[in-house]
Amino acid sequence: MGKIIRIGTRESELALWQAKTVQAKLEALGHDTILVPITSTGDQVLDKPLYELGITGIFTKTLDVALLKGQIDIAVHSMKDVPTQLPKGIVQSAVLERAVAHDILVHKGADFLENHENSFTIATGSLRRKAQWLHKYPNHNVVDLRGNVNTRLLKLIENDWQGAIFAQAGLERIKLMPKDAVILDWMIPAPAQGAMVVVTLEKDTHCRQILSQINHAPSEMETKVEREFLRTLEGGCTAPIGALAQIQDSTLAFKGVLFSLDGKQKLEIEKSISLDDIEDFGKNCAKDILNKGGDALMQAIRDENSAIH
């Protein structure tokens, strides 16, 4: 049944779970596959610098390089980690059916959420989560927390923070979702949170045709709108941006937010549209935000970011 499909993956437990899920779907269609965990980038073997190829994502660049070097045929990513502009020669070939998109709070006792007098400490490395937390709990502290999901859970145990924020989908996939975790249904998730995407070389029509068979069209549409919103707003700069599109029957309901870094300012849009009209919908929602003060807010965020780096 043709040649073996080499599936590139990062080595974290979550990444391996996601790659194995894609592997099972391809095997079920009768294809032979092999998982290829990739560790180092080996950038030097490419004949052009990474930035010239448009390779920017910190989580995705290792696999992008492996694809371009022909070491793997397909790469599996958490879609929210994929830059909105894919590298030259690499295309999105399948979006899998999305899991829950929400964020959750892992904590050591949730009573503090009802205490509005004292200050508490929450950990997250995400600008989006930090801004939304501070918007809702202005007298809390938010400290930085990085690393893969397992590392972040360990750091929460080791430190005297009250809690840390995670994507529900990530914790459920590796079966580490605590029963008492608080679902943050008021927090707007990252664009494409909870979705997995498979990318290939643009010229690899063979794999693209195979992957089209595991694509989930509604998840593809939802994430397209969310990522278009992000792409139009951010212009390559990381900012506290959330977006959630949900399809029900023939309608797509959208919520998008842009916050200042300190969470004090919030711009939002909430709008529904018929699936027949979604072509430029994400872009137009972003333009609406930009027109009602988002332009100035994004400029302030760019200035603050460049003052830090």
Ligand SMILES: NCc1[nH]cc(CCC(=O)O)c1CC(=O)O
């Ligand atoms: N930034 C890391 C990352 N990338 C994807 C997920 C979770 C799975 C998903 O949202 O698809 C996570 C962990 C987290 O945010 O807690």
